[in-house]
Amino acid sequence: NLPFSFIFFNGASRLYRSEDFGKTFTDVSKVLKNYYIRKEFGINVGPENSKKVILTADVSKLKAGGAIFRSSDSGETFEFINLPFHPSQGMTFHPSNPSQLLAYLTGVLCCLDDVNARGNLHLQRTTDLGKSNTKLHTNIYSFGFAGQFLFCSVIHNQSLPRSILVSVDQGDTWNEAQLPPVSHEQFYSILGADNEMIFMHVDEPGNTGFGTIYTSDDRGILFSKSLERHLFVDSSGANDFTNVTSLRGVYITNVLDINNTIRSVITFDSGGEWRALKRPSNSQCDKTAKNPEQCSLHIHSTYSISQKVDVPVPPLTAPNAVGVVIAHGSVGDVISTLLPNVYVSDDGGYTWWKALNGPHYYTMLDSGGLIVALESHPDRAVQVIKYSTDEGQCWHSYNFTNETFMFVGLVSEPGAKSMNVSLWGYKQENLYKTTWLSYTIDFNELLTRDCDERDYVLWLAHSTDFGSRTDGCILGCKERYQRLAKSSVCRNGRDYELSKEQAFCQCTLADYMCDFGYYRVGNDEKCVEQSDLKDKVLEFCLKGKEEQSGSWSRCGVERIVEGQTRPQGLGLD
Incomplete structure (x- = not known):
């Protein structure tokens, strides 16, 4: 968590290090041995252990492999390591095993006419920060990871569509995901994942600028349709899918309507149902709105930034700031390109208010x-x-x-x-x-009192029907948090841990995802068969064996989306 800064001069990088939150910096460039560091790969810091740092050196492609600098002491010292390959993207730490690195390779130079030819790439794994590697798969078009899932898009034959393979054991074994195949002009994109499910965007044919979001089972194999006309621009890779990490099950994104206007939608149950964001109580509908009766809040994110709308930063949430969401937005029937304002929610996106005028x-x-x-x-x-x-x-x-x-x-x-x-x-x-200047502001001088138990209040997440027995029940679970009262002016402190009480509750049909081959029309709770799969025996391959989908879920409902233990629920027979 130490701030770093690069300056590039005379072909070599300069590296500066701070141990006091950026108040002062020390020049530590000598550890780089006069190498130029690949700025586009950034400074990679371990997710669980901030003492681990990876820098990628700029090495000539004429050499047999690239090189990295690795540190285990927050950049105080670095070790230079030669790689047996040239990474084509910055190395990333494995999300569930930070001792492992994932690398995206350009292939074997002597065997490829085009070293960037997708479909001829190799996916490799290292467990010793690049000293050695194990080949996981070949014929790779692209790869990614999220939660417990490792994915790769493969091309078995240049004349056939691409398919997605999924692994939950760090690449030792693979299964094919049951998703619509895509042509060479289309793409898959992993929007988000945890240890329970995956959000996958599947591009529509043609340069449409949208696609369909599918959500998976906990194996990452069976997928059901969640949201159509999801905005995703292939040319820039821009999409507005946002995981609201401050509240379980909440995601925000934008859809592209038939008339090419953009509007925002939110889900509180991990993609089961999507709806418009409520209009902030202290805001009126934008003057550009054609249908004021359909006025709602629309969120600016990555796509707006790519289109040069004055949006300095995307939406912001944090797991330890329960319920808080900060975002730029506009209020109307569709998103507006007028100067946005800053809006805040304290309940995970159920309600909003305008907090600041302008970007x-x-x-x-x-x-x-x-x-x-x-x-x-x-x-x-x-x-x-x-x-x-x-x-x-x-x-x-x-x-x-x-x-x-x-x-x-x-x-x-x-x-x-x-x-x-x-x-x-x-x-x-x-x-x-x-x-160039850097100002560091220490708010310990403002908030001098540590919070005590009197400063916190009990808050029920997802509360929309106060007093009801089912109030706050989402995905078979109720959660209550101790959160800071708005009237308290004190500091939580670095050792603050979010306090949560969890209890299972009665499930409804809305808490279950549709089985493979079924989907929900709009926000209807019932699952209906996909027309192109109706009356067909749905089989898929699992660990090399054919399995039949829907064998125990005759009504088209498969399982509850989340939860470690199955709570009280419906009799689905």
């Missing part, structure tokens, strides 16, 4: 107990930072400098536990001289 940079500190924001003004100086201690309802201002500071960006320690935020920018000394 801002923002981040969360102290497990959501503190939100900070700066106005986005690319063409003029910024001297004031805004902060909120009540989840964005009220805002205060702090003048952090009197200099002419041209703000570029802000950064805080990953995990939203820090009380420090660093602001990066520059000042123009004269026509020929620019000085």
Whole structure:
């Protein structure tokens, strides 16, 4: 969690390291041995152990392999390691086993006419940070991983469509996912996954800009249709699928309507039902709306950023800031390209309010107990930072400098536990001289009191029907959290752990996903057969053996989407 910075000069990279949250930096470039570091691959920090750092060296393709620098002490020292291959993307730590690295290779140079030819790539695994590797699969078009699932798109024959293989044992064994095959002009994209399910986007034929979201069973093999006309632009890879990590089961994305307008939808049950976002209580419908009676909130994210809409940062959530969502948006019948405002939800997206006028940079500190924001003004100086201690309802201002500071960006320690935020920018000394500056603001000077048990309140997640026996029951489970009261002005602290009570509850049809070959029409709870698979025996291959789908789920409903133990539920016979 230490800030790093690169400067590129005379063909070699310069590396700076800070041990005090960016307040001071030390030049540690000598550890790079005059190598140029591939900036596009970034600085890769281990997800579970921030002391692990990987840098990818820029090595000539004429050499037999590439090279990396690895550190196990937060960048204080680095070890140089030669690789037996050239990575074509930055190495990534395995999400469930950080001692393993995943690499995307360009193939064997002597065997390929085009070293970037997709379909001829090899997927390899290393368990010793690149010292050795094991080949997992060949004929790779692309690969990815999320949760417990490792995926690869393979081409067995250049004249046949691509298929998706899934592994839950880090690539030792593979099964084919039951998804629609795609041509060479189409694509698959893993939108998100955990240890229970996968969200997969399947592109529509033609350059349509949309596709269909499918959700999987817990093996990652059987998929059912979740959302049609999902916005996903192949040319830029831009899509707005957002995992609201602050509340279980919540995701937000955008769909492309037939008239080429874009609108936002949200699901609270992991893709079982999608609906419009409620209009914020303190906002009116945008003047550009053609159907004001259909007014709702629409969220700007990656696609808007790619289209140069003034959206400085995408939506923000954090697992330890329960229920809090911060996002840029507009209010109308469809998304607007007018200057967006900042909206905040404190209940995982059920309700919203306008928190700030105009576009801002923002981040969360102290497990959501503190939100900070700066106005986005690319063409003029910024001297004031805004902060909120009540989840964005009220805002205060702090003048952090009197200099002419041209703000570029802000950064805080990953995990939203820090009380420090660093602001990066520059000042123009004269026509020929620019000085880069970093301001670090320590909010421990503002919030001096540690929170105690009197500062927390009990909150029922997914509560929409107060007093009802089923209130808060989603996917067969109720969850209650101890969260900071909005009136409390104190600090959670770095050691703060979210307190949660969990209880199983009565399932409904909506808590179950449709079996393979079935789907829900709109938000109807009933599952109906896909027309192209009606009256057919649905078989799939599992570990080399044919299995028949739907053998115990005659009504087309397969299983509850989430939950370690099957709760009380419906008799589905």
